[in-house]
Amino acid sequence: MPIVDLHAHTTFSDGTSSPSEVVHAYLMAGVQIMSITDHDTLEALPQAKELTKKAGILFVPGVEISSCEHDHLHILGYNIDPQNKLLKEALAQNRENRNIRAKKIIKQLQEAGINITEEEVFKLVRNVASRAHIADAIRNKKITSSRQEAFRKFLIPGKPGYVPNEGLKVCEVISIIKQAGGKAFMAHLGIVQEYWNFPAWVNSGLDGIEVYYPSHKQAMREELLKLAKKYNLLISAGSDHHGKKSGRDNAPGLQVPQEVFDSIKQNLCK
Numbered sequence: 001m002p003i004v005d006l007h008a009h010t011t012f013s014d015g016t017s018s019p020s021e022v023v024h025a026y027l028m029a030g031v032q033i034m035s036i037t038d039h040d041t042l043e044a045l046p047q048a049k050e051l052t053k054k055a056g057i058l059f060v061p062g063v064e065i066s067s068c069e070h071d072h073l074h075i076l077g078y079n080i081d082p083q084n085k086l087l088k089e090a091l092a093q094n095r096e097n098r099n100i101r102a103k104k105i106i107k108q109l110q111e112a113g114i115n116i117t118e119e120e121v122f123k124l125v126r127n128v129a130s131r132a133h134i135a136d137a138i139r140n141k142k143i144t145s146s147r148q149e150a151f152r153k154f155l156i157p158g159k160p161g162y163v164p165n166e167g168l169k170v171c172e173v174i175s176i177i178k179q180a181g182g183k184a185f186m187a188h189l190g191i192v193q194e195y196w197n198f199p200a201w202v203n204s205g206l207d208g209i210e211v212y213y214p215s216h217k218q219a220m221r222e223e224l225l226k227l228a229k230k231y232n233l234l235i236s237a238g239s240d241h242h243g244k245k246s247g248r249d250n251a252p253g254l255q256v257p258q259e260v261f262d263s264i265k266q267n268l269c270k
């Protein structure tokens with residue numbers, strides 16, 4: 001079966017690998033079509049485009065945009081116009097919201113006796129701040145032994161460093177991707193099942209669903225395939241690779257049926 005992967009992060013957001021390390025890992029994994037989908041930034045895309053061209057991998061420029069509805073309710077946008085004004089403004093606002101959120105989290109952690117500073121966190125940020133950078137700062141101080149453990153102990157709902165996300169609703173994100181000429185896909189829906197709202201999303205212009213995802217078991221895949229059929233949506237596959245020591249070191253590349261590969265190639269590869 002062909003191998004594709006339309007979901008990966010680099011050091012431009014919360015990944016631990018540079019674009020060139022990611023492309024190399026994907027080449028080694030035999031990935032035929034790939035995307036880079038950093039959170040709320042398009043900065044890695046020009047490099048990634050060049051690198052994939054040299055590697056002989058088909059490249060789909062992407063982005064993963066957060067919503068305010070849930071920490072993991074994310075929308076993937078493919079082939080968007082990077083110069084689109086509304087999109088650029090939305091991404092800039094999301095990045096600013098991330099900075100504000102990070103500072104609030106650090107303050108709450110300090111109040112709870114976890115002494116990490118803004119400086120210790122922001123020196124780890126290349127382009128887009130995320131909770132992963134706060135987790136890394138906690139780990140660097142040996143308060144925990146890994147990024148994952150820092151999330152579990154301090155950064156998720158109910159823990160002292162939890163601050164909810166602010167920003168756009170899912171339907172607003174979908175509309176922004178669409179008006180920027182892109183295709184909008186819902187990411188990793190298996191982890192946010194209680195928030196599904198297909199009628200509203202489809203109404204806003206949703207194009208597809210990330211059906212193949214490492215934590216989606218067969219029953220979840222089948223349910224999402226059924227919904228894709230019902231709403232006439234495209235199907236994609238993504239590993240959400242974040243690189244080594246990220247705590248989400250999902251192996252690059254997912255095997256998909258030939259017809260899914262053909263559909264991705266036809267609808268997303270330019």
Ligand SMILES: [Zn+2]
Pocket residue numbers: 064072074187188
């Ligand atoms: Zn995500």
Ligand SMILES: [Zn+2]
Pocket residue numbers: 007008009064240
């Ligand atoms: Zn992701």
